[in-house]
Amino acid sequence: MNTVLKEFDNNAADEAAVILKNGGLVAFPTETVYGLGANGLDVTAVKKIFEAKGRPQDNPLILHISNMDMLNSLVTDVPENALKLAESFWPGPLTIVFNKTETVPLETSGGLNTVAIRFPANKAALSIISKAGLPIAAPSANTSGKPSPTQANHVYYDLNGRVDLIIDGGSCTYGLESTIIDITENIPCLLRPGAVTKEMIEEVIGEISVDKCISHAVAGEKPKAPGMLYTHYSPLADLVIVLGDYIATVKKINALALNEQCKTGILATQQTINMYDKNKFVVLSVGDRDKKDTIAANLFNTLRKFDYYGVSKIYAEGFSEEGLGMAIMNRLKKAAGYNMINC
Ligand code: TXA
Ligand code: MG
Numbered sequence: 001m002n003t004v005l006k007e008f009d010n011n012a013a014d015e016a017a018v019i020l021k022n023g024g025l026v027a028f029p030t031e032t033v034y035g036l037g038a039n040g041l042d043v044t045a046v047k048k049i050f051e052a053k054g055r056p057q058d059n060p061l062i063l064h065i066s067n068m069d070m071l072n073s074l075v076t077d078v079p080e081n082a083l084k085l086a087e088s089f090w091p092g093p094l095t096i097v098f099n100k101t102e103t104v105p106l107e108t109s110g111g112l113n114t115v116a117i118r119f120p121a122n123k124a125a126l127s128i129i130s131k132a133g134l135p136i137a138a139p140s141a142n143t144s145g146k147p148s149p150t151q152a153n154h155v156y157y158d159l160n161g162r163v164d165l166i167i168d169g170g171s172c173t174y175g176l177e178s179t180i181i182d183i184t185e186n187i188p189c190l191l192r193p194g195a196v197t198k199e200m201i202e203e204v205i206g207e208i209s210v211d212k213c214i215s216h217a218v219a220g221e222k223p224k225a226p227g228m229l230y231t232h233y234s235p236l237a238d239l240v241i242v243l244g245d246y247i248a249t250v251k252k253i254n255a256l257a258l259n260e261q262c263k264t265g266i267l268a269t270q271q272t273i274n275m276y277d278k279n280k281f282v283v284l285s286v287g288d289r290d291k292k293d294t295i296a297a298n299l300f301n302t303l304r305k306f307d308y309y310g311v312s313k314i315y316a317e318g319f320s321e322e323g324l325g326m327a328i329m330n331r332l333k334k335a336a337g338y339n340m341i342n343c
Contacts (some may be wrong), residue, residue, distance in 0.1 A: 003160050005152065008124040008169040017131035019164050020045075023043060026054060027141040027155045028128050029169030030120040032093045032178050032194065033148040033300070034155050035064065035138030036163060039129070043107045046137055052162040054144045059227045060110030061137040062095050062118050062178075066129035073103050074115055074135060081205045082086050082183045088204045093122035093174050093195040097182040108137050118178055124169035135343065139165075139227075140177055147233045147300035155306060175297035176327050180225055181208065190214065193223035193327040195296065205218045214330050215321070217338045231337040235303045237265060237311045237316065241336050243318035244343040250275045252343035253315040260313050265306040267316035269295070282309045292324040299328060303335060 006012040006278045008029070016026045016037075022046040026037045036053060038045040040063045050057055065071060068086070071078065075098035077087075082096050102114035109115050117135075120126065129136050139146035143158040152168035159166075179194030181201060188208045190198055201208055213223035225228050242249045242256070250272050256279070257264045265282040268275075273285045287294030306314050316332060318340070319325050333340070 001161055001164065003156070003163055003166060005156060005166045005168060008127075008167050010127070011178075012165075012167055012171055013124065013127040013131055016128045016165055016167055017133075020128070020132040020134060020136060022159065024164040024251065025049065025162075026128065026165045026166040026167065027149075027159065027163050028138075029122055029152070029172060030064075030125045030138075031122040031173045032120075033150055033172050034141040034152065035125070035136075036141035036155075036159065037136040037138040037144075039066070039101060039132070040064075040108050040135040041105065042079055042135030047219050048106045049137060049139060051160060053142070055139065055140060056144070057107075058110045059139075059151040060112055060116060061108050061139055062116040063104070063108065064129055064138050065117060065119050065134040065135055066126045067106060068119075071117060074101060074117060075099060076101055079183055081188055084204050085181065085183070086119070089118040089196050089200075091126065092119070093121070093178040094118070095178045095180045095192075097180065097184060097191070099184055106246070114182070114184055116180060117337065122169065122173075124167055128167065145232060145234055147235065147303045148177055148224055150297070150300050154301070168294075169343065171297070171301075174293070175298065175299060175301070176331060179327070182224065189224060191223070192228060193330050195293075195324065195327065197323050214326070227295060233300065233303065233331050234337070235306045235314060235335065237306055237314045239303075239314045239316060239318045239339065241318045241340045242343055243340055246272060246317060248343045249317050252341070253317065256341075257313075258317055263310060263311035265309065265311035265314040267302060267306075267314060269317060272317065282306065282311050289319070291318070292328060295319065296324055296328055299331060
């Protein structure tokens, strides 16, 4: 398949919509990460997503909508909590899990009776979805297991030849996938942390529960979002997170890295980048410790850069889990296969 790459404009969105309506695959930007889109109601089109990504069939897809009317045919009911969340955070980086109607194929929902719905805020995404007039199934547009793409060139690198069209809309604002909340249970449950934080959700609907698997691997327990089970976000190198006060962390990382015989990368921050020897190690800043949104926005791109530099080992500074830190550390821990050292 010949993959075409186009900058977002009205004509490109028209073209994307035609491809989607005809059962093809289009990668497009959202405010979180790039998505690999197909008609979410067309079983043949949905199967192409799984093939292109090498994604396990039992990992359900999120359906993306561009207005509230699209929701009605997809979900059995919209509970009060969901309505409050939608009013507060849609369009935006929040995915809500509902009970699904028969309109949603089991291939899309990974065999579940629930369906995850997201109303994105990105203008390219909204334009493409509304022109197609269809709920668009879109997982992150990476090869399964790789860090999610936050730039069109990441998508091209992973999926060239496996997608009809890539729409380039620049870098994604948030850089981490949407928050997922399941409101089908009595107490709503956070399945994946993201830019809409637990604290922000609780301000709107009161206390929620958090899937245990978000912060650590729990032996014998499966995460409630099937996709959180798989190895994810991994760079090619072995990644180890060093946790602690950041001055102690820098000391520890320097000592560990000096002992390595292989090409070694260090995931640093603006505050610490000059505390490592750039002649010995590949040192990259992921952002500003005091502005977690900069770390979220750069995390996946930085992990991909280490692949590009060909390092075999990476030591990463850890972050506090408050607010957006929960989402950052969730992705970093998964990238590290929960390989962490305290100092
Ligand atoms: O920000 C995002 O959500 C991006 C952009 C493209 O919108 N999409 C995204 O999709 O991250 P994906 O497929 O990479 O991750 C979706 C996650 C998976 O972990 C999947 O298992 C979970 O959502 N999920 C989907 N439907 C679900 C359901 N009905 N119940 C529980 N988890 C579900
Ligand atoms: Mg993904």
